[in-house]
Amino acid sequence: MITEIGKTLVAIGAGILLLGGLLWLSGGTFRHFPIGRLPGDLLIQKEHFTFYFPLATSILLSIGLSLLLWIWQSFLR
Incomplete structure (x- = not known):
């Protein structure tokens, strides 16, 4: 059971890392996306x-x- 939790946390961390990298490499392309307003x-x-x-x-x-x-x-x- 503990190994499944570890795998899930690693997968979530990798997903966050991937999303952060995509946003960083986008160079502000999403700046005009109205999320938050x-x-x-x-x-x-x-x-x-x-x-x-x-x-x-x-x-x-x-x-x-x-x-x-x-x-x-x-x-x-």
Whole structure:
């Protein structure tokens, strides 16, 4: 069981490393991608106060990660 956890952590780490490398090598191509400023994100600005809650971004990332993990799990079976 502990070896399975180790393999999973190594796979997650390799995936994060790969994603980070792709973003780094993209050279700012994704700079104009509107993630983090979607229409459902809450932004309240007052004179000396700013509150930002990325609600739509969080939901979109949650759906995307759930789909990715579901696909990954179906391949492991």
